[in-house]
Amino acid sequence: xxxxxxxxxxxxxxxxxxxxxxxxxARGHDVTVALAPNLVSFAEDHGVPAVPFGRDTADLLQAQxxxxxxxxxxxxxxxxxxxxxxxxGVPEQLHDLRALVPDHDVVVAGMAGExxxxxxxxxxxxxxxxxxxxPIQPNSAVPVAPVSWAARLPGFxxxxxxxxxxxxxxAALAPVLPAASRVTxxxxxxxxxxxxxxxxxxxxxxxxxxxxxxxxDGSLTGATDSTSLHQWLDAGTAPIYVGFGSxxxxxxxxxxxxxxxxxxxxGRRLLLASGWASIASGFEPDVAVVGQVDHALVLPRCVAAxxxxxxxxxxxxxxxxxxxxxxxxxxxxxxxxxALQRLGLAAxxxxxxxxxxxxxxxxxxxxxPEVVLRAAAYAADFATDGVERAADAVEELAIxxxxxLFHSAGRQL
Numbered sequence: 001x002x003x004x005x006x007x008x009x010x011x012x013x014x015x016x017x018x019x020x021x022x023x024x025x026a027r028g029h030d031v032t033v034a035l036a037p038n039l040v041s042f043a044e045d046h047g048v049p050a051v052p053f054g055r056d057t058a059d060l061l062q063a064q065x066x067x068x069x070x071x072x073x074x075x076x077x078x079x080x081x082x083x084x085x086x087x088x089g090v091p092e093q094l095h096d097l098r099a100l101v102p103d104h105d106v107v108v109a110g111m112a113g114e115x116x117x118x119x120x121x122x123x124x125x126x127x128x129x130x131x132x133x134x135p136i137q138p139n140s141a142v143p144v145a146p147v148s149w150a151a152r153l154p155g156f157x158x159x160x161x162x163x164x165x166x167x168x169x170x171a172a173l174a175p176v177l178p179a180a181s182r183v184t185x186x187x188x189x190x191x192x193x194x195x196x197x198x199x200x201x202x203x204x205x206x207x208x209x210x211x212x213x214x215x216x217d218g219s220l221t222g223a224t225d226s227t228s229l230h231q232w233l234d235a236g237t238a239p240i241y242v243g244f245g246s247x248x249x250x251x252x253x254x255x256x257x258x259x260x261x262x263x264x265x266x267g268r269r270l271l272l273a274s275g276w277a278s279i280a281s282g283f284e285p286d287v288a289v290v291g292q293v294d295h296a297l298v299l300p301r302c303v304a305a306x307x308x309x310x311x312x313x314x315x316x317x318x319x320x321x322x323x324x325x326x327x328x329x330x331x332x333x334x335x336x337x338x339a340l341q342r343l344g345l346a347a348x349x350x351x352x353x354x355x356x357x358x359x360x361x362x363x364x365x366x367x368x369p370e371v372v373l374r375a376a377a378y379a380a381d382f383a384t385d386g387v388e389r390a391a392d393a394v395e396e397l398a399i400x401x402x403x404x405l406f407h408s409a410g411r412q413l
Contacts, residue, residue, distance in 0.1 A: 001024075001029040001030070001105050001106065001395065001398045002029070002030040002031075002032075002103060002104045002105045002106075003021075003024055003029060003030070003031050003032070003104060003105065003106050003107075003108060003394060003398065004031075004032045004034065004097075004100055004101055004104040004106070004107045004108070005017045005020060005021050005031060005032065005033050005034065005108045005109075006034040006053060006093075006097055006100075006107065006108070006109045006110075006113060006116075006117045007033075007034070007035055007109065007110040007112075007113075007131075008035070008036045008053070008054050008057065008089075008093065008110070008112050008113040009036065009057055009110060009111075009112035009113070010057055010245065010310075011039060011042060011245070012245055012310040012311065012312045012313070013057075013110050013111070013112045013133075014035050014036065014039045014042070014043070014110075015213075015215065015312060016110065016131060016133070016192060016213040016312070016387075016390075017033060017035070017108070017110055017131070018033065018035075018042075018043050018046065018048050018050075019213055019215060019387045020108070020131070020213065020387055020390055020391060020394070021033045021043075021048055022047075022048060022387075023387050023388055023390075023391040024391050024394065024395075025048075027391065027395070029395075032051065032100060032104065033048055033049065033050040033051070034050065034051050034052070034053040034096070034097065034100055035050045035051075035052065035053070036052070036053070036054055036055065036056060036057040037052035037053075037054075037055070037056050038056045038057060038058050039057070040052050051100065052096070053092075053093055053096035053097055053100065054089045054092050054093035054096060054113065055088065055089035055092050055093075083171075083172040086169060086172040086173060087172060087173060087175065087176045090116055090173065090176040090177065091176055093113055093116045093117075094116055094119070094120065094176075094177075094178070097116065097117060097120040098120055098123070101120055101121070101123075101124055101126065102124070104126065105126065105127075105398050106126060106127045106128070106129065106394060106397060106398040107120065107121035107126050107127070107128050107129075108128075108129045108130075108131065108394055109128075109129075109130050109131070110130070110131050110133070111130065111131070111132055111133055111134070111136065114130045115169075115170075115173055115177060116177070117130075118130065118187070119177055119178055119180075119181070121185060122180075122181035122183050122185055123178070123181055123183075125183050125185055126185060127185055127186040127187065127188075127397045127398055128185055128186075128187045128188075129187065129188040129189075129190055129393065129394055129397050130187075130188070130189050130190065131190045131192050131213070131390060132189055132190065132191050132192060132193075133192055133193060133311035133312075133332065134193060134311060134332040134335060134336070135191065135193070135195075135198055135201045135205060136162070136166075136332075137162065137166075137189060137205055138159050138162040138163045138166060139158065139159060139162060139201055139204040139205055140155030140156060140158045140159040140200075140204065141155070141158070141198055141199065141200035141201040141203075141204055142158060142162075142198050142201055142335070142339075143158055143338065144157065144158045144160075144161030144162050144165070145161070146328070146334030146335045146337070146338050147334075147338065148338065148341070148342075150338075151338075151342060186397055187397075188208070188393060188397050189205070189206070189207075190207075190208060190210055190390050190393050190394075191205060191207050191208065191209040191210065192210050192211070192212060192213050192386060192390060193209075193211070193212055193311065193315075194209075194211055194212060194318075194383070195209050197339050197340070197343065198339060208389070208393050210386050210389035210390045210392075210393060211383040211384075211385065211386035211389060212311070212312075212315035212318075212319075212383075212386045213386045213387045213390055214296075214312075214315055214316065214319060214384055214386060214387070215295075215296065216296070216384045216387070217296075226294065228283055229271075229283075229288060229290055229293065229298070230297075232271075232283050232288045233271075233298070233301050235285070236269055236285065236286070237268070237269060238268075238269075238301055238302055238303045239263075239268060239269035239270055239271040239288070239301075239302055239303070240263055240266075240268050240269070240270055240271070240302060240303060240304045240305075240306060240363070241271045241273070241293075241298065241299060241302040241304070241305045241306065241307075241322075242259055242270065242271070242272045242273070242305075242306045242307070243272070243273035243275060243293070243305075243306075243307050243308075243313065244275055244307060244308045244327070244329075244351075245275045245307070245308055245310055245313065252274075252279045255279075256272065256279060256289075258355070258356045258359070259272060259359075260287060261356055262356050262359050262360055262363070263286070263287075264286070265360065266360070266363065268303065269285075269286045269287065269288075270286065270287045270288070271288050271290075271293070271298070271302065272287070272288070272289045272290075273290055273291065273292055273293045274289055274290070274291055275291070275292070295313065295316035295317075295319075295320070296316065296319070296320070299316055299317055299319075299320035299322050300320040300321065300322065302320075302322055303322070303323075303367065304322060304323050304324070304325065304363055304366055304367060305317040305320075305322045305323070305324045305325070306324075306325040306327065306359070306363075307324065307325075307326065307327070308326070308327060308328065308329050308333055308351065309326035309327070309328045309329075309332075309333030309334065309336045309337050309348070310332075310333060310336075311332060311336065314326070314336045314340070318340075318345070318375075318378055318379065318382060319379055319382045319384070320379060321375045321376040321378065321379030321380070322375060323345070323346065323366035323367060323371050323372055323375045324340060324345065324346035324347075324366065324375075325346065325347050325348070325349070325359065325362045325363060325366060326340065326341075326346050326347070326348040326349075327348070327349055327350070327351040327354050328348060328349075328350055328351060329350075329351045329352075334348070334350065337349075343374075344370070344371060344374050345371070345374055345375055345378060346366060347362040347365045347366050348362075349362060
């Protein structure tokens with residue numbers, strides 16, 4: 001099997017594609033990994049050759065931060081800004097994937113850029129799989145609005161809302177995508193998360209449900225100064241972990257000062273993973289600042305995890321059994337916050353509303369013994385075979401009916 005894996009977006013979007021590529025290669029398949037240009041070196045540094053496609057996602061994130069329309073009081077201006085953002089980089093992605101797709105048997109993409117990759121797959125008649133890190137397809141089980149009161153809405157309102165969101169995204173992309181191909185191809189939407197976190201969704205979406213694509217051995221963390229970090233962890237009490245990945249934390253100096261004050265008042269040490277933020281690394285007795293950490297090794301040694309709510313970090317904290325404060329910024333993050341809060345595994349707040357006093361109140365809530373016990377119980381049953389199960393789904397999709405018939409006949413002989 002020759003698979004083209006196209007995973008654009010931030011590092012959290014790309015990492016599952018890199019893990020899937022490793023699993024498929026280990027099974028003897030030929031895999032082309034296409035990533036945003038700024039993430040190619042990340043894959044190659046961890047032994048996975050990759051090629052660039054589309055635009056640099058750091059540039060796209062910066063464009064979103066600097067577009068004043070997103071802060072406008074006019075909802076029409078905000079909607080136009082959102083539509084423009086959805087279209088950014090699409091022509092480049094189409095051009096690059098069309099050049100890459102020949103001689104492959106299947107195309108796989110993440111949620112970011114899904115429509116572009118499927119369009120290219122249909123142009124050449126190849127099977128297509130999208131890896132969904134969140135239940136984005138229309139359903140009546142997941143509240144369409146990521147706010148607490150939305151859970152009280154009837155199911156048909158959720159399904160209608162998801163349908164309208166899908167139509168709005170299609171409308172935003174229509175000017176830059178080619179006309180829909182009439183070629184019929186086999187498709188799958190691999191649900192790469194635990195459906196138990198969204199009760200009822202497994203009865204409404206076809207799946208397959210593979211579980212979280214976690215980095216089981218921590219080989220893709222890109223952890224920096226790990227020896228010094230583990231020495232720091234060994235030298236004192238369990239810290240509060242804070243990490244916002246590629247998200248904007250506003251004024252870094254003010255952000256760090258607020259975290260220091262909160263942790264000091266609680267008598268807790270602070271471990272800050274700065275991610276893409278401009279925060280200098282360093283170690284003090286009560287504060288450690290590093291670029292990245294190995295979630296699998298570090299989070300079990302923390303008393304709480306404060307983060308942006310990306311699917312990967314959320315899964316890592318669930319696996320570690322550590323209570324969470326999810327400070328959502330965008331995309332699926334507020335949905336994870338609300339879902340885990342409803343299940344008593346986390347507390348959530350929009351990042352733009354975060355203050356020291358509010359963070360302290362949320363930490364009080366999640367460090368309650370009942371929450372700690374629920375988080376530990378969930379971790380005890382956490383499945384770590386999500387990548388292998390996703391690889392199974394891709395293999396199954398890539399096998400043509402004629403090939404299946406051939407192998408079946410061979411087994412009978």
